[in-house]
Amino acid sequence: MKFKKILLPLDGSPLAEQAMAPAIRMAVDMSAEIVLLHVVVPLDIDLVLPEASLPQATKEAERYLAAISARFAPAGVNMTTAVVVDFNTATAVINCAKENDVDLIVMSSHGRSGLTRWRYGSVTARLLRQATCPVLVIPDQTDNEPFAFRRILLPLDGSDMAAQALEPAVALAQALSAELVLLRAAPLPFMVEELMTPERRIEQIEAEVCAKALAYLEQIKASLTAEHNLPVKTAAIIGSAADVIIDYANEHDVDLIVMNSHGRSGILLWTYGSVTEKVILGTDRATMVVRRKSPAFLRKHWT
Structure with missing residues (x-):
């Protein structure tokens, strides 16, 4: 792209x-x-x-x-x-x-x-x-430093919808010689959040969830590295998607967040009005929103 x-x-x-x-x-x-x-x-x-x-x-x-x-x-x-x-x-x-x-x-x-x-x-x-x-x-620029995109954050939730933001994110990273960070916010199963769950068991489940999320990201990283020779990092963090994205961007000097307007649950989860909206309203980083492709486009290009 x-x-x-x-x-x-x-x-x-x-x-x-x-x-x-x-x-x-x-x-x-x-x-x-x-x-x-x-x-x-x-x-x-x-x-x-x-x-x-x-x-x-x-x-x-x-x-x-x-x-x-x-x-x-x-x-x-x-x-x-x-x-x-x-x-x-x-x-x-x-x-x-x-x-x-x-x-x-x-x-x-x-x-x-x-x-x-x-x-x-x-x-x-x-x-x-x-x-x-x-x-x-x-975002509003409060300093006089030249604007540059050195680190691009791409949140992924494991869905084809969210992965549609890969192409523009990779294109930008290549053109701007930027580092690409793949991030997965991994929510815990509902039952784990109950007070009756032992702490040691919670830690075990968190480790399992993060390991599974990282394996997914590492697979994408391997493909990008081989095909585009890009500097790519991965991170999986337990927590709600919007909070994880905003906090990671602040703590790791991210210059640009690239997100799809829809994610795993389609219109119910990642639509503007939920995760994407919360990120845009809650971050002071530049944000690119990629509108989701139609089902017909997905059938043609993703199957």
Whole structure:
């Protein structure tokens, strides 16, 4: 898998523009093109005087995107711009991605109004649920260090659904010369959590569960190492999936978490709204959500 075209929605704020640096880094390393998008959302006055306000807002948006493109021109990335008038920002982004055959949407977790506008609000939530390509959400950058993806975390739960995130994660690790970490959060059987279970027996079961999870990860690691010559690490930790992922990312300096929108239990477990949502809301790391493939795609490519 190769990301050939990256869509970057910008709302005119410095917060949203924080996604530029990682997007350009990825575009350079993957020889990709960047499409800069600004969505002009009509206001009430625009409906009364559309002949005056909307054309002016569109021209201002075009000048803004041209200035951004010129500012980052030294990076040598091919950039195109698009200005769309739409009442719904998320719909405009999704449609633009489809019309331009976009492989990846990159956007900041913050927008014009900081936490109240783009911080996993309606725009980001809809993109994560409905975009047909992966969505990479970049957190607020509080320091001036160059943005880099040195360590990529890929949580796997043993399902084909979750494993669909392998391909983009491997592609990124190769292009960015990053280390790939395969993580399995291993929950204990319900009966083990009961107070009546002896502590020694609990420890034994934990060891067995972790060993089984590691064996699964090591098998994937062997395949990746042989086929792609990637630096890969594995880890299996007892605990709930979201907590394990967030804690591991914080404790091991993970730069990017790559997850599928669905996992072992399909729509009931790893949908945005459960594990994936909890991770996105609970981490300050960049997070890429890969939308699950259709059953028809799975039958064609995984059987």
